[in-house]
Amino acid sequence: MNNQIEDLLNDNRIKIPKHIAIVCDGNGRWAKSKGLPRSFGHKAGTKPIENITKHCSELGVEVLTFYVFSTENWNRSYEEVNFLMKLFIEFFIKLGNKAEKNIKVRHIGAIDNLSSELISEIKKTEDLTKNNSGMILNIALNYGSRSEIANAAKNLMHNIDTENFNVDQINEELISDYMFTSKLPDVDLIIRTSGEMRISNFLLWQSAKAKLWFTNDLWPDFKYDHLKNAIKYYNEICL
Ligand code: IPE
Ligand code: MG
Numbered sequence: 001m002n003n004q005i006e007d008l009l010n011d012n013r014i015k016i017p018k019h020i021a022i023v024c025d026g027n028g029r030w031a032k033s034k035g036l037p038r039s040f041g042h043k044a045g046t047k048p049i050e051n052i053t054k055h056c057s058e059l060g061v062e063v064l065t066f067y068v069f070s071t072e073n074w075n076r077s078y079e080e081v082n083f084l085m086k087l088f089i090e091f092f093i094k095l096g097n098k099a100e101k102n103i104k105v106r107h108i109g110a111i112d113n114l115s116s117e118l119i120s121e122i123k124k125t126e127d128l129t130k131n132n133s134g135m136i137l138n139i140a141l142n143y144g145s146r147s148e149i150a151n152a153a154k155n156l157m158h159n160i161d162t163e164n165f166n167v168d169q170i171n172e173e174l175i176s177d178y179m180f181t182s183k184l185p186d187v188d189l190i191i192r193t194s195g196e197m198r199i200s201n202f203l204l205w206q207s208a209k210a211k212l213w214f215t216n217d218l219w220p221d222f223k224y225d226h227l228k229n230a231i232k233y234y235n236e237i238c239l
Contacts, residue, residue, distance in 0.1 A: 004224055004225075004228065005055060005058050005059060005224075008059065008228055008231065009059065009060075013235065014231065014232070014235050015234075015235055016059050016060050016061060016231065017061065017188035017189040017231065017234050018061070018062045018063065018185040018188055019061070019062060019063040019064075019065070019184065019185045019186060019187045019188050019189075019206075020056060020061055020063075020064050020065070020187075020188065020189045020190075020191065020230075021064075021065040021066075021067070021187045021189070021190050021191070021202065021203055021206075021207065021210070022052070022064070022065070022066050022067065022190075022191045022192070022193075023067045023190070023191070023192040023193070023196075023200060023202055024045055024048075024049065024066055024067060024068060024193065024219040024222075025192055025193050025194040025196050025218075025219055026041075026193050026194025026195075026196075026217075026218030026219045026220070027041035027042045027044070027045040027218070027219055027220060028041050028042075029041070029194060029218055030044065030045075030218040030219065030220040030221065031044070033218075038080060039080070039083045041218075041220055042083065042084055042087055043087065044220035045219045045220045046087065046091055047220070048219060048220060048221075048222040048223070049066055049068075049091075050094075051223075051224070052064070052222065052224075052227055053103065053135075053137055054101075055224050055227055056135060056227070057101070057102075057103055057134055057135040059231075061135055062135060062136065062184075062185060063135065063136045063137075063138065063181075063184050063185060064135060064136070064137050064138070065108070065137075065138035065139075065140055065181075065187070065203065066137075066138070066139055066140065067140045067143065067200070067202050068088070068139060068140060068141050069084060069088070069109075069140075069141045069142055069143070070140075070142075070143060070144060070200060070201060070202070071109075071110065071142060071143065071144035071147060071201070072144070072200070072201070074113065085114075085115060085118055088118055088141060089115075089117055089118050089121050091139075092105075092118070092121040092122050092124075092125045092139075093121055093124075093125070095125050095129070095137070096121070096124055096125035096128045096129065099125075099128040099129045099132065101132075101134070102132045102133060102134035102135075103129060103132055103134050103135050103136075103137050104129050104130065104132040104133075104134065104135070104136045104137065105125050105126060105129045105137045105139065106126055106136060106137070106138050106139070106180075107122045107126065107138075107139050107141060108138045108139070108140045108141075108143055108148075108180035108181065109140055109141050109142040109143030109144075109180070110142045110143070110144075110147065111142075112142075113142060114141075114142055122141075136184065138180075138181070138184075140202070140203075143180075143202070144201050145201045145202055145203055145204040145205065146201055146204070148179055148180060148205070149179075149204070149205055151178075152175055152178035152179055153175075153178075155178050156170065156174070156175070156178055175205070176205070176206075179205060179206065181203070181206050184206075186206050186207070186208065186209060186210070187203050187206045187207040187210040188209075188210055188211065188234065189210060189211050189212075189213060189230060189231070189234045190202070190203075190207055190210045190211070190212045190213070191213050191214075191215075191226075191227075191230050192212070192213075192214050192215075193214075193215055193217055193218060193219045193222055193226075194215075194216070194217070194218050194219065195214070195215075195216040196214075197212075197214055211233070211234050213229070213230040213233050213234070215229075215230075
């Protein structure tokens with residue numbers, strides 16, 4: 001555990017958010033600024049995901065969600081999508097190998113359109129880490145919030161006959177149970193990098209009460225200090 005984290009943990013004014021959700025943005029611009037192909041930015045972007053996962057777990061965050069690929073991202077070039085999918089396969093294998101770190105890894109998003117190889121690595125990693133009792137790490141890949149809500153509504157209606165509830169019993173809690181994030185705490189803090197101030201169809205239901213923190217810095221440059229500032233902002237402490 002690094003000293004900085006101890007600073008934050010020992011500061012009794014600080015409340016650690018239960019659920020932090022991060023929109024990792026700016027990989028392409030990071031690469032371009034260095035005269036490199038976009039793929040280098042995506043590769044570089046995996047490092048802060050690993051580091052921030054470790055820091056959040058040490059801080060006692062209960063759930064950390066990274067938005068790594070939206071349903072809209074399929075519109076990118078074939079080469080870029082192909083590169084990203086290969087990168088995700090490597091990424092899930094690596095997460096699975098770290099199963100001993102006590103982090104429970106879960107995929108949120110649709111399975112359709114993902115390759116059988118990627119689906120298989122996702123399942124293996126989820127399986128390897130399913131008994132871990134520490135932080136839950138959600139990887140939002142092929143995720144879209146409106147489609148999640150539409151599916152929840154569809155599944156709710158399908159289950160009316162079998163699950164013993166009627167239309168009048170539909171409430172917020174029941175709808176939450178039909179989301180990918182069923183039984184998890186709502187999002188407290190959303191972080192987005194690269195100066196973009198948009199929600200981009202991310203956890204719309206779960207973020208109803210979330211605080212938003214933005215930085216102009218690009219995702220591959222995201223460091224512990226950014227996380228710390230976001231958590232301080234969440235606590236409304238002047239920087
Ligand atoms: C985020 O970086 C990574 C993914 C969406 C996969 P971008 O690829 O959106 O990078 P910019 O926004 O073009 O710089
Ligand atoms: Mg972007």
